[in-house]
Amino acid sequence: MAQPIVESGTARPARPAAGALGLVLLGTAVAALVAGGLTALSGARPASALGLPDPGTLTAVGLPAVRAVAEIAMAVTVGAVLLAAFLVPPQRSGYLDVAGYRGVRTASWAAAGWAAAAALMVPLTVADTLGRPVGDVLDAGLLVDLVPRLQVATAWSLSALIALVVMAGARTVLSWGWSVGLLGLALLGPVPVAVTGHSASGGAHDVATDSLLLHTLAATLWVGGLVAVVVLASSRGADRTTALAAAVPRFSLLALVCWCALAFTGVVNALTRVPIGEVFSSGYGLLVLGKAAALVVLGVLGAAHRRSTVGAASAGDPRALLRLGGVEILLMLATMGLAVALGRTAPPDTAAGPPSRTEVLLGYDLTGPPTFARLALDWRFDLLFGSAAIVLAVLYLLGARRLRRRGDAWRTGRTLAWLGGCLALLLATSSGIGRYAPAMFSVHMGEHMILGMLVPILLVLGAPVTLALRALPPAGRDGPPGPREWLLAGVHSPLARWMTHPLVTLPLFVGSYYALYFSGLFPAALPEHWAHQLMSLHFLLAGLLFFWPIVGIDPSPRRLPPAARLGIVFISVPFHAFFGVALMGANAAVGEQWYRGLALPWVPDPLVDQKLGGGLAWASGELPLLLVVIALLVQWSRQDERSARRADRRADTDGDAELTAYNAMLRRLADGQPLVAESDRGSGHTNVSSKAVGGSRGPGHEPD
Ligand code: HEM
Numbered sequence: 282m283a284q285p286i287v288e289s290g291t292a293r294p295a296r297p298a299a300g301a302l303g304l305v306l307l308g309t310a311v312a313a314l315v316a317g318g319l320t321a322l323s324g325a326r327p328a329s330a331l332g333l334p335d336p337g338t339l340t341a342v343g344l345p346a347v348r349a350v351a352e353i354a355m356a357v358t359v360g361a362v363l364l365a366a367f368l369v370p371p372q373r374s375g376y377l378d379v380a381g382y383r384g385v386r387t388a389s390w391a392a393a394g395w396a397a398a399a400a401l402m403v404p405l406t407v408a409d410t411l412g413r414p415v416g417d418v419l420d421a422g423l424l425v426d427l428v429p430r431l432q433v434a435t436a437w438s439l440s441a442l443i444a445l446v447v448m449a450g451a452r453t454v455l456s457w458g459w460s461v462g463l464l465g466l467a468l469l470g471p472v473p474v475a476v477t478g479h480s481a482s483g484g485a486h487d488v489a490t491d492s493l494l495l496h497t498l499a500a501t502l503w504v505g506g507l508v509a510v511v512v513l514a515s516s517r518g519a520d521r522t523t524a525l526a527a528a529v530p531r532f533s534l535l536a537l538v539c540w541c542a543l544a545f546t547g548v549v550n551a552l553t554r555v556p557i558g559e560v561f562s563s564g565y566g567l568l569v570l571g572k573a574a575a576l577v578v579l580g581v582l583g584a585a586h587r588r589s590t591v592g593a594a595s596a597g598d599p600r601a602l603l604r605l606g607g608v609e610i611l612l613m614l615a616t617m618g619l620a621v622a623l624g625r626t627a628p629p630d631t632a633a634g635p636p637s638r639t640e641v642l643l644g645y646d647l648t649g650p651p652t653f654a655r656l657a658l659d660w661r662f663d664l665l666f667g668s669a670a671i672v673l674a675v676l677y678l679l680g681a682r683r684l685r686r687r688g689d690a691w692r693t694g695r696t697l698a699w700l701g702g703c704l705a706l707l708l709a710t711s712s713g714i715g716r717y718a719p720a721m722f723s724v725h726m727g728e729h730m731i732l733g734m735l736v737p738i739l740l741v742l743g744a745p746v747t748l749a750l751r752a753l754p755p756a757g758r759d760g761p762p763g764p765r766e767w768l769l770a771g772v773h774s775p776l777a778r779w780m781t782h783p784l785v786t787l788p789l790f791v792g793s794y795y796a797l798y799f800s801g802l803f804p805a806a807l808p809e810h811w812a813h814q815l816m817s818l819h820f821l822l823a824g825l826l827f828f829w830p831i832v833g834i835d836p837s838p839r840r841l842p843p844a845a846r847l848g849i850v851f852i853s854v855p856f857h858a859f860f861g862v863a864l865m866g867a868n869a870a871v872g873e874q875w876y877r878g879l880a881l882p883w884v885p886d887p888l889v890d891q892k893l894g895g896g897l898a899w900a901s902g903e904l905p906l907l908l909v910v911i912a913l914l915v916q917w918s919r920q921d922e923r924s925a926r927r928a929d930r931r932a933d934t935d936g937d938a939e940l941t942a943y944n945a946m947l948r949r950l951a952d953g954q955p956l957v958a959e960s961d962r963g964s965g966h967t968n969v970s971s972k973a974v975g976g977s978r979g980p981g982h983e984p985d
Pocket residue numbers: 348352478479480493496497500504543544546547548550551554569572573574575576579613614616617620621623624625
């Protein structure tokens with residue numbers, strides 16, 4: 282059996298090429314200097330804007346410098362694991378090949394740096410928040426007491442923890458499957474920090490948080506990916522040419538997507554903080570312009586790569602890529618430093634007056650009670666789920682068009698179901714429903730039902746996996762595995778099999794209602810935009826996992842007979858109904874403090890609104906389940922038709938041997954002879970017996 286390869290002649294695991302390593306260390310030092318220097322120059326820092334005492338230069342300058350180091354180490358870690366998981370091919374055995382192995386080992390070093398810098402960010406953040414020199418807070422008791430109460434400090438602790446797990450994983454991972462899992466974990470690294478920074482408070486903090494999250498992820502993938510490709514190009518292994526041939530074109534495509542995402546989310550985020558008119562007249566605005574200029578230059582370098590270095594590097598000559606890539610990395614890391622300084626600079630205070638209570642708590646205002654017109658027309662686009670709905674619809678239509686162009690049929694019903702699911706996702710998160718959901722329990726429950734039931738049912742009826750497997754080009758015998766192979770591996774992975782087991786999907790689908798609303802989770806989540814987004818994501822995924830094996834048309838890891846699927850649906854109905862009744866019958870409103878804090882004039886009593894929400898949950902639950910029953914019956918009858926057609930085709934080819942055997946058996950019965958002739962014993966012609974006892978055994982069962 283093939284084993285992981287250690288570079289021939291060396292006992293030690295492969296280390297990053299010295300040149301590339303030096304370049305990244307130099308760039309990180311520049312970024313730390315830029316972040317610390319600009320923060321010191323601007324003098325302003327969020328804490329002092331709040332009238333807090335000065336924590337001293339070491340903290341004021343040290344914090345942004347260490348933050349820049351942490352964010353760069355995070356990006357390098359993510360990039361190295363990305364290379365192993367998706368940029369270079371693994372061995373056919375499923376083990377990582379040399380380049381992948383080197384990637385995860387590089388990731389383990391970078392993750393060590395990330396963990397150290399993130400851990401250092403914890404006392405620095407506490408010191409900055411308290412306005413005390415960092416030396417004063419280096420007390421275990423004090424930190425244990427304060428860190429859980431300071432979101433940003435908690436976020437950095439979590440980031441440090443993730444870094445440690447990634448570091449350990451990257452030291453042990455040898456298989457491709459696990460490297461994909463490791464990438465998923467590493468990509469979680471930037472999340473806590475991005476959603477708890479100063480974007481998470483103040484006006485439009487919902488848009489600011491979502492845009493910063495996407496922005497940081499795009500920067501992490503782009504910067505980390507380029508570093509990984511340059512490290513690969515500077516390595517001297519025999520595998521370099523084949524690895525580069527796969528990695529460079531793929532990264533080039535990813536870089537283009539990240540560039541666009543960075544520009545879009547950066548501008549959106551900047552506009553939540555500084556109006557266009559103030560861009561040229563505020564320190565914050567000038568830093569934003571600096572970043573925009575950097576992005577333009579990086580775009581030009583990217584285009585030059587596409588024109589000249591990608592082809593040469595894929596053909597085995599990475600010199601041009603190394604030269605241009607080196608300059609690009611230095612500019613990118615300096616821009617990361619600039620970004621951190623930007624995050625430490627107070628935006629200009631342009632507010633006409635003090636923000637309303639709703640604006641402070643939600644990030645935006647509500648103009649009045651949620652009439653039908655407001656729910657339908659008062660849109661507030663959700664950058665995460667709204668964008669996802671549009672991207673999913675466009676990708677699906679591109680896939681269907683590719684099939685049509687090839688002359689392959691694709692059922693319109695599936696396309697309509699998918700587009701219906703995308704539209705429902707868009708409406709639930711970006712129309713007036715999405716605007717009012719964080720403020721009113723009833724609207725929130727409506728959103729929950731759409732995200733947890735209607736959207737998943739429609740999406741799985743769209744058969745996206747089947748479409749993707751038919752539309753995506755196969756890698757071919759010698760090609761590096763691509764999106765099609767990754768999808769197949771994912772669908773057939775042990776994790777997918779486990780996640781679609783009814784003993785997992787049912788408790789996840791119905792149990793999470795009770796776990797979320799009747800524990801302290803929901804009230805704790807209400808004030809946090811990121812927690813609201815996490816709830817929406819949970820409803821969606823729990824619904825997809827529940828309905829995929831039940832009404833999904835795609836090949837799922839677990840195929841249950843229609844009767845069992847129907848059974849699972851009926852088991853969920855009473856739990857769902859009881860949940861609605863429990864909400865309606867409650868004596869106290871869940872999340873009362875939050876709803877009273879909002880003090881919406883049209884919600885005088887949150888309990889009344891909750892009862893409405895309970896009624897919605899009880900009633901609306903039945904509709905999707907009805908859809909499921911109809912879909913199941915349609916699939917059941919179609920399956921019947923298919924097996925009947927198959928039986929007919931077989932009868933046509935073998936002269937209906939089965940019926941002949943059946944009649945022969947009846948004749949033997951009539952003659953009192955044994956059911957199966959001695960000469961047929963063990964010949965497989967035994968399937969007559971079932972027919973004898975009672976005709977067909979129900980859909981889905983092929984005669985054995
Ligand atoms: C059009 C170009 C860009 C614009 C308008 C832009 C704008 C922004 C804004 C407004 C923030 C939030 C700062 C805050 O918290 O107040 C930000 C954060 C960030 N940007 Fe950009 N950006 C751009 C390009 C880039 C590029 C090219 C990179 C990386 C190569 C980058 C990396 C980052 C990072 C890492 C953060 C998070 C910083 C932190 O909070 O620590 N951005 N950007």
